[in-house]
Amino acid sequence: MVTTHTLSDPTFMTADQVLQALHDVHDPEIPALSIVDLGMIGELIIQGENITVKLIPTFIACPALDWIRHQVKERLKQMGFRKVEVVHDDQTVWTSDRISEEGRRKLQAFGLTPPARNCGRWTEASLAAVTCPHCGSSNTVLRSFFGSTLCRSTHYCNQCRQVFESFKPV
Amino acid sequence: MNPIVELITKLGDDAFILGHRHSEWTGLGPILEEDIAMSSMAQDKIGHALALYTILHEQFGGPDPDTIGFLRNEKEFRCCHLVEYPNGEYDFTLVRHFLFDHAELLRYQLLRQSTFAPLARFAAKVMGELKYHVLHADSLMQRLALGNEESHARLQASLTEAFPLAAGIFEKSPYEDQLIAEGVFAGEALLQQQWLKEIEQRVQAWDLHLPEAREPLAGLGGRYGYHTPYLQPLLDELTSVFRSEENASW
Ligand SMILES: [Zn+2]
Numbered sequence: 001m002v003t004t005h006t007l008s009d010p011t012f013m014t015a016d017q018v019l020q021a022l023h024d025v026h027d028p029e030i031p032a033l034s035i036v037d038l039g040m041i042g043e044l045i046i047q048g049e050n051i052t053v054k055l056i057p058t059f060i061a062c063p064a065l066d067w068i069r070h071q072v073k074e075r076l077k078q079m080g081f082r083k084v085e086v087v088h089d090d091q092t093v094w095t096s097d098r099i100s101e102e103g104r105r106k107l108q109a110f111g112l113t114p115p116a117r118n119c120g121r122w123t124e125a126s127l128a129a130v131t132c133p134h135c136g137s138s139n140t141v142l143r144s145f146f147g148s149t150l151c152r153s154t155h156y157c158n159q160c161r162q163v164f165e166s167f168k169p170v
Numbered sequence: 171m172n173p174i175v176e177l178i179t180k181l182g183d184d185a186f187i188l189g190h191r192h193s194e195w196t197g198l199g200p201i202l203e204e205d206i207a208m209s210s211m212a213q214d215k216i217g218h219a220l221a222l223y224t225i226l227h228e229q230f231g232g233p234d235p236d237t238i239g240f241l242r243n244e245k246e247f248r249c250c251h252l253v254e255y256p257n258g259e260y261d262f263t264l265v266r267h268f269l270f271d272h273a274e275l276l277r278y279q280l281l282r283q284s285t286f287a288p289l290a291r292f293a294a295k296v297m298g299e300l301k302y303h304v305l306h307a308d309s310l311m312q313r314l315a316l317g318n319e320e321s322h323a324r325l326q327a328s329l330t331e332a333f334p335l336a337a338g339i340f341e342k343s344p345y346e347d348q349l350i351a352e353g354v355f356a357g358e359a360l361l362q363q364q365w366l367k368e369i370e371q372r373v374q375a376w377d378l379h380l381p382e383a384r385e386p387l388a389g390l391g392g393r394y395g396y397h398t399p400y401l402q403p404l405l406d407e408l409t410s411v412f413r414s415e416e417n418a419s420w
Contacts, residue, residue: 145302145309
């Protein structure tokens with residue numbers, strides 16, 4: 001879902017190589033996922049040894065955005081880019097549907113239930129029976145619409161009797 | 171003032187002030203889950219305010235967002251009285267949150283169609299988050315209203331107190347007609363009508379009732395810079411924290 005433009009030849013670095021490198025950058029609140037898995041990269045514009053990255057912020061109050069922007073810059077400079085611009089992609093609204101399949105698997109392995117794909121049409125009912133990441137049961141109840149970070153809700157599994165968190169659909 | 175600036179200022183100020191009121195529950199919530207919920211919503215709302223102040227900064231050459239939030243004087247704020255009131259007991263906080271966030275979600279639903287593109291984009295984004303605020307308010311209201319006699323009576327008392335103040339959410343801006351004509355915002359009157367429908371429907375289902383309107387001016391003035399005595403002390407507190415660490419990032 002990343003739009004890429006390579007504007008001059010010969011290409012110093014391909015978009016795939018850049019995305020690969022950006023897998024090293026994480027949101028500290030969800031260390032299991034890279035910003036690529038989260039779908040935070042809106043657009044890459046590669047122009048010889050210069051690059052512009054458009055970042056899509058997740059939650060509006062995400063405290064890590066400046067830190068992420070800085071990490072992206074550092075990582076791309078490390079790759080040898082001369083001029084690196086990291087800008088806010090204000091044309092695209094981030095939704096949890098942007099999380100990749102790989103990202104969903106990583107969330108699950110991290111113990112956080114991935115959000116259902118819903119294109120923004122989720123309802124209260126879809127939060128009421130979220131699958132438990134520990135035992136796979138869907139005999140669960142919603143405990144709170146909120147959790148330990150902005151992106152999480154809190155649930156209880158009746159099967160394995162554990163509290164767990166889920167990445168909430170937005 | 172530019173009509174769009176005045177609109178965005180009031181939206182930002184409501185979120186900013188209510189966000190800080192919510193944050194006062196951190197560490198004091200009646201149960202841990204409520205503590206976390208109030209703190210999360212506080213963080214969301216202050217984030218929404220800063221995003222709106224950023225639009226003022228970037229599109230209209232206003233000061234930087236921190237300066238707008240922390241260094242204006244009381245008269246320059248455009249928040250409504252409802253958000254200024256102290257938290258009181260948990261039931262008042264909850265009823266206020268219920269009344270305010272239903273209006274907030276409907277407001278951004280209307281603003282998605284705004285001809286002012288930065289606001290329409292912000293509206294599309296903020297709705298996903300506000301939906302959780304509304305669901306939280308509804309589920310707690312329902313639980314307490316249908317709980318026991320005491321919890322029902324306390325909610326009713328807070329509703330009787332807060333409902334007249336909520337009229338201030340919809341106090342018309344001096345540029346109301348222009349905003350509507352230019353398609354920036356569909357207007358406070360339409361919003362209030364939609365809101366009342368949502369509120370009435372829920373309140374009835376929970377066997378609560380809305381008080382009769384008695385004081386026609388209750389809750390009004392905030393949009394013109396006339397505030398309750400509760401706002402200035404809150405601003406003093408925010409400003410002193412901000413000045414003590416002026417270069418810290420928020
Ligand atoms: Zn389980």
